[in-house]
Amino acid sequence: MRFIAMIHKDPDSAFGVQFPDVPGCFSAGETLEEASQNAVEALGSHIRMLEADGDAIPQPRSLDAIVDDESLNEARADAILVSVPLVRDLGSTTRINVSLDLGLLQAIDDEARSRGQTRSAFIASAVRRELAD
Known part of the structure; x- marks a missing residue:
């Protein structure tokens, strides 16, 4: 919405x-x-x-x-x-199954690690920014 x-x-x-x-x-x-x-x-x-x-x-x-x-x-x-x-x-999280290219997953993990975030937190923040654009 x-x-x-x-x-x-x-x-x-x-x-x-x-x-x-x-x-x-x-x-x-x-x-x-x-x-x-x-x-x-x-x-x-x-x-x-x-x-x-x-x-x-x-x-x-x-x-x-x-x-x-x-x-x-x-x-x-x-x-x-x-x-x-x-x-x-x-206020609650849900586990999901998502398929990503291995190279993209490695880039996500590298960037999340450099920011001190978990993979899930990084993906959630990236999706929030994308939805706002």
């Missing part, structure tokens, strides 16, 4: 992020890339809080629907629209 976010940059400020379909969910970042990555975490945290409170989870609209929504004209002005994945941390 992906939500559309609007990223704005005012002079002398960080990039601000808001979600038209998720009222009250905001984020920011010093760079556009950082703002996009922080938006993934903010969205996941906000949805987790809604679920904990027993509130309904909003349904994301398509990019076309956001662009066509005249009530968003002002908020959309000068905004960069990005699609943000909803990544839920459910």
Whole structure:
């Protein structure tokens, strides 16, 4: 599931992020890339809080629907629209079976070791970054 976010940059400020379909969910970042990555975490945290409170989870609209929504004209002005994945941390891990080329697996293990991470932690962080892009 992906939500559309609007990223704005005012002079002398960080990039601000808001979600038209998720009222009250905001984020920011010093760079556009950082703002996009922080938006993934903010969205996941906000949805987790809604679920904990027993509130309904909003349904994301398509990019076309956001662009066509005249009530968003002002908020959309000068905004960069990005699609943000909803990544839920459910607090439990699951063992899976994945097939990879041996050379890729060796590269993953080498990089994970150099960062002081396990193979699983490295793959999870790489997937999170890829989903945010």
